[in-house]
Structure formats: C-alpha cells, structure tokens
Amino acid sequence: MTEHAIGNLDEFIDGEKELLSVGGIDIGVFRLDGEFHAWKNVCPHQGGPVCQGRIFKRVIDNLGPDKQQHGRAYDESQLHIVCPWHGAEFNIRTGIHAGIPELSLDPVEVFVRGEKVYVRVD
Amino acid sequence: MVDHRAGPVGKPTQQGVVKPTLQDIDTYTDTRDYLRHSREHAETHGYIDWTIVDMDAHHVESISWKEIVRFIDDPVLRDQAERFHSERVGSPPYGLVGDFGLRYQDVGGRIPHQSDQREKIDPAKGVHRDVVLTRRAMEGLACAYMVVFPTSMLFLGMHPQAQMEVALGNAYNRWVQQTLLSDDNGIIALAYLPFNTPDEACKVVEEFANNDRVVGFTVTSTRYKPVHSNEYMRLYRMIEESGKPICFHAGYHWQDPSLATIPTFLGMHSLGFVWCNMVHMTNWILQGIPERFPKMKSLWVESGLAWLPFLMQRLDDQFLMRQSEAPALKMPPSEYMRRNCWYSSQPMERSNIKATELTFEMINAETQLLWSSDWPHFDFDTPRVIYDLPFLNENQKRNILGRNAQQLFNLPDRPAAKA
Numbered sequence: 001m002t003e004h005a006i007g008n009l010d011e012f013i014d015g016e017k018e019l020l021s022v023g024g025i026d027i028g029v030f031r032l033d034g035e036f037h038a039w040k041n042v043c044p045h046q047g048g049p050v051c052q053g054r055i056f057k058r059v060i061d062n063l064g065p066d067k068q069q070h071g072r073a074y075d076e077s078q079l080h081i082v083c084p085w086h087g088a089e090f091n092i093r094t095g096i097h098a099g100i101p102e103l104s105l106d107p108v109e110v111f112v113r114g115e116k117v118y119v120r121v122d
Numbered sequence: 123m124v125d126h127r128a129g130p131v132g133k134p135t136q137q138g139v140v141k142p143t144l145q146d147i148d149t150y151t152d153t154r155d156y157l158r159h160s161r162e163h164a165e166t167h168g169y170i171d172w173t174i175v176d177m178d179a180h181h182v183e184s185i186s187w188k189e190i191v192r193f194i195d196d197p198v199l200r201d202q203a204e205r206f207h208s209e210r211v212g213s214p215p216y217g218l219v220g221d222f223g224l225r226y227q228d229v230g231g232r233i234p235h236q237s238d239q240r241e242k243i244d245p246a247k248g249v250h251r252d253v254v255l256t257r258r259a260m261e262g263l264a265c266a267y268m269v270v271f272p273t274s275m276l277f278l279g280m281h282p283q284a285q286m287e288v289a290l291g292n293a294y295n296r297w298v299q300q301t302l303l304s305d306d307n308g309i310i311a312l313a314y315l316p317f318n319t320p321d322e323a324c325k326v327v328e329e330f331a332n333n334d335r336v337v338g339f340t341v342t343s344t345r346y347k348p349v350h351s352n353e354y355m356r357l358y359r360m361i362e363e364s365g366k367p368i369c370f371h372a373g374y375h376w377q378d379p380s381l382a383t384i385p386t387f388l389g390m391h392s393l394g395f396v397w398c399n400m401v402h403m404t405n406w407i408l409q410g411i412p413e414r415f416p417k418m419k420s421l422w423v424e425s426g427l428a429w430l431p432f433l434m435q436r437l438d439d440q441f442l443m444r445q446s447e448a449p450a451l452k453m454p455p456s457e458y459m460r461r462n463c464w465y466s467s468q469p470m471e472r473s474n475i476k477a478t479e480l481t482f483e484m485i486n487a488e489t490q491l492l493w494s495s496d497w498p499h500f501d502f503d504t505p506r507v508i509y510d511l512p513f514l515n516e517n518q519k520r521n522i523l524g525r526n527a528q529q530l531f532n533l534p535d536r537p538a539a540k541a
Contacts, residue, residue, distance in 0.1 A: 019144035026144055041144065046504055047159050052147040054232060084147040084156070086501065087232040 001109070001120040009115050012036070015079070019051055023121045027051065027108050030092045032079060038108035038119055039081070039095055048085030050105065056080050056089065058098060081105075149238045153255060153498075154541065156235055157262025160504040164264035164538070167509060172520055173535045174505055175267040175527035177466045178371070178423050178494035179259060181252040181302070182239075183272040183294065187215035189301075193293035217286050220277035221376060226387040227500045236500040250301045256309055259497050260539035263504060266524070267308045267533055269494075270298075271340065271423075276373035279317060279345030288316040295326065303335040308539050310531065312338040312369050317345065320353045324360055331364040337531035338366040338421065343398040344373035350409035358411065362418035367464065367530055369421040372399045399425040400433055403459070407437060410450025412462040419530065421464045424496060427481045428471040434459055434484060460486045464530060466494035467508065467522070469501040479513045488518050492527045 004022050012018060012031040019041070020027055026041035028051025043050035058078035062070045080089040080098055089098040095105035109120040147156060154161070164170040183190060191203035203216040214222045228236040243254050252270075260268045275294060281287045291314040302309050313330040315323040323339075330336040339361055341349075349370075361368050374394030376382060381397070384390040399422050406412070406420065434456035441448055441455055451458070465485060472478045485491060496502045508514070508522050527533065 019146070021143045042159070047163060047506060049144075049147060049159055052144055054146070054234075056230075056232060082232045084232075084234055087229045089232075 001122060003118055003120050005116050005118050006110075007117050009112060009117060012117060015055075017051065017055065017081070022108075022119055025108075025121050027119065027121070028081065029108075029110060029117070029119070030081070032092055035093075036110045036112065036117060037092055037095070038110035039090075040106040040108060042106060043083040043085060043088055044097075044103050044105065045083065045086060045088045048083045048088075050081060050083040050085075050088070050090065053082045053084040055092070056082050058089075058091075147234055149234045149240045150242075151234065152241045153235075153239065153258035154262050157259065157497075157504075160506065161262050161264055163504070163506050163509075167506075169505065169509055169519070169523065170264050170538055173266045173524045173528060173533075174264055174538065175269075175492070175524045175531070175533065176260070176263060176265045176495045176497070177269050177421075177492040177527050178271060178468060179256070179268045179497045180271050180273045180499060181256060182274075183252075184215045184218065184274045186250075186252060186297070186301075187218070190290075190293050190297045191216055193296040193300075194289050195292060196289055199289050215274065217281075217290050218274050218278070219281050220274045222274070224376060224387075227391075229500065233500045235498045239498060253302060253305070253307065253309065254541070255498075256302070257307060257539055257541040259495075260308060261541040263495055263497065264538045265308070265495075265505075266536035266538055267310055267527070267531075268539075269310050269312065269337070269527075269531075270302055271312070271371060272314070273499075275314065276342045276371065277344060277375070278314075279342045279347075280375060281318075284316075284318045288319050288322045291316040292322075292326070295330070299333070299336070308536060310335050310337050310533075312336065312340040315339050315341050315357075315368075317341045318347055320357050323357050327357065327360045327364060331360070331366070334532075336366075337533075338369050339364075340369045340371050342373055343370045343402055344375045345398075348405055349402045350405045350411060355414070358415045358418055362415045365417075367419040367421045369423055370399055370402055371423045372396065372425045374398075396425045396429045400429055403433060403463075404437065407455045407458050408441075408448045408451070410448070412458045413450045413452065416462070418462075419464060420462065421466070421492070421530070423466040423494065424468060426469045426471050427465065427467065427485070427491075428477070430459065430465065431477075431481050431484050456484070460484065460490060464490050464492060464526070466492050468494040468496045468503040470503055470507050472507070472511075475512070478511070482511075482513070488521055489526060491522045492530070493523045 014031050018029045029038045041049050041051040057074040059072050060075050062073040079092045081092050082089045090105050097103035188207040194200040206216040278287050295313050298311050313326050313336050372395045376390050381390050437455035493508050
C-alpha cells in the first residue's frame, strides 16, 4: 500500500465528493458529517463509473401507523452514490447497495493527518 | 482518459495523484467517456479484436421526427405533418402514439444518458447526429456492427389509425436508409413492418429484401394482432424467401389492463417487456408457424432470457396433455424454441448464475443467442455480461458476442469501431 496525500482538509466540502486518479486508480472521496469515505470508481454490477454518478438521498416508503402507504419520502440521514450506468445505489458511508446487502463498493483507505487528507492504494 | 469535453485538464498535485481528471457524468457527457470502462474492459481482456455485433441498440428518432415526416408518401399527410412541426407549439412528434409524459426510465435523473444526450457534436462535419452518437456508442462498446432500432415507434403497433402505422413506418424506413445507412459505418437496421396492415408489410419486404444493410424485418411486439392470423401467411412466405429473419421487438404498454394495476415503472417494465413476446411466442409455436415456414428464422428481442425456461416448460407440459389442440407440432414446443428461434440477450438476468447457465443450455445459446446492448436505455448491457460468464468457453463467447449475428445477418468480419 502506498500513501498519497490528496489535498488539504478544507478542500473537501461536506456532503460532496472529489473524483481523483491516485496511483493509476480512479476513486471517489466523499466527506459526510466531517468523516471521509473513499471508494473505487467501479460498480460491482457491470463495472460502471459509479463515483461519477449523482448523489441522492435514500427513498423510503411513507407508511402510516395502519400500514397504509402515503407516497414516498426521503431519509435525510442516508446519502447514496448512484451509478450513472444503471442507477445502482450505494450507501456512501458503508458502500453497500441500498437493497442488496451482498453487493458493495470496493473500499479505499482514507484518513486525515494534521490538515491533510490521505489515501492508501496498491 | 481522453476528455472529449471542454473543461479542466488534470494536473499532478501530489506524487501519483492527478486531480481532477474525472468529471461527473451528466447529460452532456460524451458517449465515449460514458462508456470508457466498457472499452477498457474489452482492451484489457483482448476481445476488442473480435467482431462484436450489437443486435439491439436504439436511437431517439422522435428528435429527428421533423426530418422523418418529409419522407411520408401521402402528400396530404406529409403537408399536415410539416405544418404541425413548423407551427404547432408544445406538441409531441406528429402522428406518434406513446406515453411521452410517462418516460420514467431515467429513475428521476439517476441515469443521465437515458434522460438525454446533449454532448457536443460538430455540425460542420455534416454527419447526422444519430450517426455520430451511434458510432461513439460502438466505440465505447467495442462493436464492429450495431443494429439500430427506433424508440418511440415501439408503440406504433397500438396506433388507432392503421394507415398511420403504414405512413410513418414507411417514412422511417426511407429516412433510415438515407441517414443511418448512408455510409459503410457498421450501422445496420431492420425494416419496420406495418404489421397491422399485412399487404403493406409485404411491400416493405419487397422493397428491402435485397438491401444488404437492412438485415431483417421488425415487428414491434406491443400490439394485439394474433401472429398466426391467416392474413400473414403471404408475408411469412416472402420473409422466408428473403432469407432474412423476422424480429419481434418487445415493448411495454402501461395501458394494458393487467399492467395498469402496477404502480411503478419497475414492475410494469419488468413484465411488460416480456409479456408481449410471451403471447406472440405462444401463438407462434402452438399454431405451428415453424412447421409451416421451416426456413423462416424468428428473432425475439429485448425480453431478456428468464422467460424462456418458464415458457418452454409450461408449453411442453400442457402440450403433452392437449396435443389435439396443436396438431401441427411434430415435437415439443421447446424444441421449436431452441431450433427455429433466436434471441437477443439484454436485459440478461443473472442474479442466479445457475439459472442463467441452465437457460443458456435450454435455448442452445451457443448458436441461438445474440448479445445486445440496448444502449442508450437504462438497462443496457455491455459485452462483458457475456465475456465474464464463468460457464462459457471462448468459442461460445465469440459466437454469442458476434458470430451468431454474423451468420444470421450475413456480415463479414470487421474491426471494432473508432468514432
């Protein structure tokens, strides 16, 4: 594993992502609530450029106490990165597909040291 | 990565780090960038050198509808269509049916290429937009040939005016001939058959039977005419004699009463794109069309593959008990489905790889299956869905990705496209 500095802490906006090539590997680096998450830019579905997709909030059923459905709602606490090839949605924090737990993104180690952000890749 | 768009070019910021070389994908992304991972997979694994044929891709003909209506034969209809497009505000394409407001395929903006393709195209080069986009898709998918189908016209079999299916279908065929097929660019097509008017469909076969770039004849499957009706026998004879396949291209129809119970595009699309071909195939086989026209090749497109094991078993099971209702058959229905029928692969279900393998075995995929992308639609498949299958050897992969289509459409070897 080789360590790479990928930028200063203040260059990463919370709730957004940075797309980088690090040591020949394309990755997406996400900052959520101050925490960093990094994933390889390859969708486990068909190999699509998942990190180049859009970020959406998780959609949930809006059910009443009687189990009747009243449309849909967003879960404001759950953000997904959505593969632009086919729409596969992955939780940005866990990398796990929104509906199929066996399907997940390939993680990249990311950490903060001082005022800089680093990743480790092969 | 070759950046085909205007924008910042990456600069090294740290050792081994380049930022920002990648860009978000949106409706302006060049198709070659969109599909870069697919091209790279083909190059890395060496199948870039194979002759790959995409049996089913699409263009959005409604964008060019103003051009297409100029090819309408009837001078009155043509005049009306041209005035419609020049003067009427906020209208969908003249004469087309289809639920233009119910196009939810992009899942609320999650799949940008399904929403639109607004990428930069140089008009000075004089090549039609749809040719440019198709060639870029061929490069991205490492294809030598791409069969291009329309999109909105998949609903045309539901048109309340049968004469409009004839007028618009014929106009489209001639427009395709003069635009998409105007150059030796690897783009090929199947002629649209105005199937609700059999005599007119016969004229289409006469017109295109000897056109090498028109490799078959398409019936859009979303329609309620029984495929075994006696009025089609002359058409089938002509198609059989042409040596080209008849293709049933699936579609959905949310107004179908049973599908109208389904509240989401996901559920409706899952069934709709299969149901129409299941009905037609059932009639096709049980009414003995393959026995009546044994040399006619039928090609079943865009229903995926998972419906086939079900229908094969179901028809075989019932046929055993009710042979007198299908007296033309000399073998079980499933045998016709694996000998006389060909299939496109997309959207290829593979959540259970054992089921996928069994399906391949049941339909004799080695000779009967043709890979298809369905690009630029939301559930497109890249060639790797075939290449990565663990139960296929290289010869089988080559057949499915290209050779079966080359044989069916009489296509010589050709290198992968470079737009």
